Amino acid sequence: MPSKIYPFTLARTSIDLIPRKMAWVNQHSFSQSIKPLLWCLKIAGLLPGIPLLGGGNTDSDNNEISPARVRIRSCSGRVYTVYSIVVILILWYNLALSLTAFVSVTQFNGIVCNQIITSMWFLQIAYCAVCNFFVCKHLKVFCVMFDDVAKSINFTNYYFIRKCAIGATVLYVIWMLIAFTFTGLGSYFLAAGNVGGPFGEVSFGVGIIVRIAFLVTYFYFTSTWYLIVASFFVVSLVLTKKFRHFNRNFKKCFEDGKFKGDIETTRMQHEHMSRLLFQADKVFSMYVMSSIGTVIPLIIFTLYFLLFESIDVFSFIATLWSACLSIIQMMVVFLGGGFVNHEAHAALEHVYGIDMNVMGPVHCHQLNVFLSKLTANQIGFTAFGLFTIDKPTIIAFASSIVTYTVVVIQFKPSASDPTSSLCNCTLTT
Numbered sequence: 001m002p003s004k005i006y007p008f009t010l011a012r013t014s015i016d017l018i019p020r021k022m023a024w025v026n027q028h029s030f031s032q033s034i035k036p037l038l039w040c041l042k043i044a045g046l047l048p049g050i051p052l053l054g055g056g057n058t059d060s061d062n063n064e065i066s067p068a069r070v071r072i073r074s075c076s077g078r079v080y081t082v083y084s085i086v087v088i089l090i091l092w093y094n095l096a097l098s099l100t101a102f103v104s105v106t107q108f109n110g111i112v113c114n115q116i117i118t119s120m121w122f123l124q125i126a127y128c129a130v131c132n133f134f135v136c137k138h139l140k141v142f143c144v145m146f147d148d149v150a151k152s153i154n155f156t157n158y159y160f161i162r163k164c165a166i167g168a169t170v171l172y173v174i175w176m177l178i179a180f181t182f183t184g185l186g187s188y189f190l191a192a193g194n195v196g197g198p199f200g201e202v203s204f205g206v207g208i209i210v211r212i213a214f215l216v217t218y219f220y221f222t223s224t225w226y227l228i229v230a231s232f233f234v235v236s237l238v239l240t241k242k243f244r245h246f247n248r249n250f251k252k253c254f255e256d257g258k259f260k261g262d263i264e265t266t267r268m269q270h271e272h273m274s275r276l277l278f279q280a281d282k283v284f285s286m287y288v289m290s291s292i293g294t295v296i297p298l299i300i301f302t303l304y305f306l307l308f309e310s311i312d313v314f315s316f317i318a319t320l321w322s323a324c325l326s327i328i329q330m331m332v333v334f335l336g337g338g339f340v341n342h343e344a345h346a347a348l349e350h351v352y353g354i355d356m357n358v359m360g361p362v363h364c365h366q367l368n369v370f371l372s373k374l375t376a377n378q379i380g381f382t383a384f385g386l387f388t389i390d391k392p393t394i395i396a397f398a399s400s401i402v403t404y405t406v407v408v409i410q411f412k413p414s415a416s417d418p419t420s421s422l423c424n425c426t427l428t429t
Contacts (some may be wrong), residue, residue, distance in 0.1 A: 030150070030238075031143040034159040036169040037227075037234060044223035045087030046129065048080055048135045087220050088129050094217050095122040109311035117301050117322060124294040125224045131286035132228065132253070138282040145279055146238075149272045155245050161238055168230040172223075179222045180215075227333050232284050236336030236381075239277055243343035246273060251346050259354050263363055267370040270347065274379050277344065281381050289383040291333045292397065298326045300404045307409065333381075334397070337389025341380035348374045 039356055041047040098119045102335040105112050123136070150156070246269060253261035306316070356364055378388035387393050 029143070030146040030158070030161060033158045034165040034234065037165040037231065040169055040172050040223075041081075041227050041231065044220060044227055045080075045084045046132050046224060046227060047136055048084040048133060049077070050140050051077065084133055088126070088133060090217055090220055091122070091126040091129050091224065094221065095119065095126045097181070098122050110305060113301055113305045113309065114315075114319070115402050117298060117305065117319070120294050120298050121225075121322070122221070124224070124290050125221050127290050128287060129224050130219075130230050131290075132224075133378075135283050135286065138279060140281045142235075142276070144284060149269075149276050150242070152272055153242070153246050153249065153269050155242055157241065160241060161234075164234045164237055168234055172226055172230065175226050176219075176222065180218075225329075226288055229329055232287055233332050233336050235280055235284070236340050239280060240336075240339045240343050242276075243273060243340065243346070246270065247346045247350075248345065251350055254350065254353065256359055263359075263366045263370065267366060267373070268372070271373070274344065274373070277340065277379060277381075285382060285384045288333055288337070288381055288389065289386075291329055291426050292383055295326045295330050296397070296401055296404070299323060299330075299401060300408055302326065303405055330397075330401075331391065334394045337381040338391060338394055341378060341388065341390045344379040345374055 035052065038047060038050070038052055042052055050121075098115070101115045101119075102112075250261075250266060251268070253259055302319055305319055306323065348371075351367065351374065354367060359367070378390050380388045380390055382388050408411065
């Protein structure tokens with residue numbers, strides 16, 4: 001990418017005064033800024049309905065899209081939709097295959113506990129994949145709304161969005177290398193045993209095919225987990241940055257306790273940003289819901305398995321890795337949602353400082369409407385509207401995790417004593 005752009009209509013000396021990143025910003029939108037992350041989602045089959053190819057939407061001779069380009073896009077869209085459905089079927093089949101291990105279960109032990117942990121991970125990923133298939137249309141609307149709202153509040157820091165997307169993409173590559181080096185290769189190429197699962201013994205050639213199928217499934221499994229987590233975190237950071245930009249401009253309008261700006265314009269800007277956050281919530285409600293519903297039980301079962309079961313070193317490291325991933329996912333949900341909620345309500349402290357004696361009745365009414373917006377309902381990410389990710393919610397769920405952890409430790413299974421008597425009797429001489 002060139003560091004400077006020299007249009008024919010401007011002198012070189014004037015362009016030299018424009019920072020390199022600002023010259024880049026002037027040519028990009030939100031969807032273009034996060035395109036590296038969108039491409040990762042596209043490869044993993046998680047982005048149906050949003051075309052990324054074709055930098056130019058128009059022909060060189062006119063402003064209309066040619067019929068040939070329309071047919072190509074329509075065909076590629078249908079092909080990618082089929083690809084996304086295949087990925088979803090693979091993940092759900094993986095879940096169904098893991099559930100067959102419970103057919104012959106007669107008692108609860110370490111093996112069953114480990115299988116519960118595995119099946120819950122598969123359930124979460126399969127659920128997120130199928131939900132993501134239907135909410136991509138909301139992501140497309142969010143990208144368009146973001147640019148409109150950014151213009152209304154004069155937000156131009158698309159360079160920050162680009163850095164977040166590139167950082168998430170680099171971490172995705174690192175994450176896949178770590179995942180396949182440790183878990184993928186260790187489980188599917190180095191581990192001994194039958195790979196046929198419920199199908200019984202298989203030949204060597206079929207075993208190789210099964211192992212390759214496992215690796216393909218593992219790729220979609222790990223990609224879905226990371227990319228949805230990364231997408232939520234990037235969008236949370238961007239919305240936090242945007243609300244912070246609004247709060248900074250709102251604070252500049254105060255002078256000796258008097259508001260010098262237009263309160264109605266400011267209120268509508270905040271309202272538009274709240275609607276933008278509501279649109280983002282349509283995309284990530286399923287992720288927040290699945291995280292709260294599955295990660296907390298995952299943490300409890302994983303702690304039980306680590307504390308009370310005797311396992312080999314590889315299984316211990318793998319289970320500890322699973323626990324770390326659960327904690328990371330919860331931290332992303334709580335920190336990302338908590339920061340957005342905090343910045344969305346940060347203007348409240350400045351509103352209380354406005355001197356209403358110098359304001360007319362119309363401005364006082366507008367201020368009351370703005371104040372009720374900030375105090376009546378919590379603004380932030382929700383779990384399908386059941387609750388909002390705010391400070392009380394974070395404290396409540398963190399306390400529940402600590403409570404269940406203490407309960408698990410207290411109910412440690414007692415070791416069997418071979419000398420203990422099975423009956424209550426009295427010996428006499």
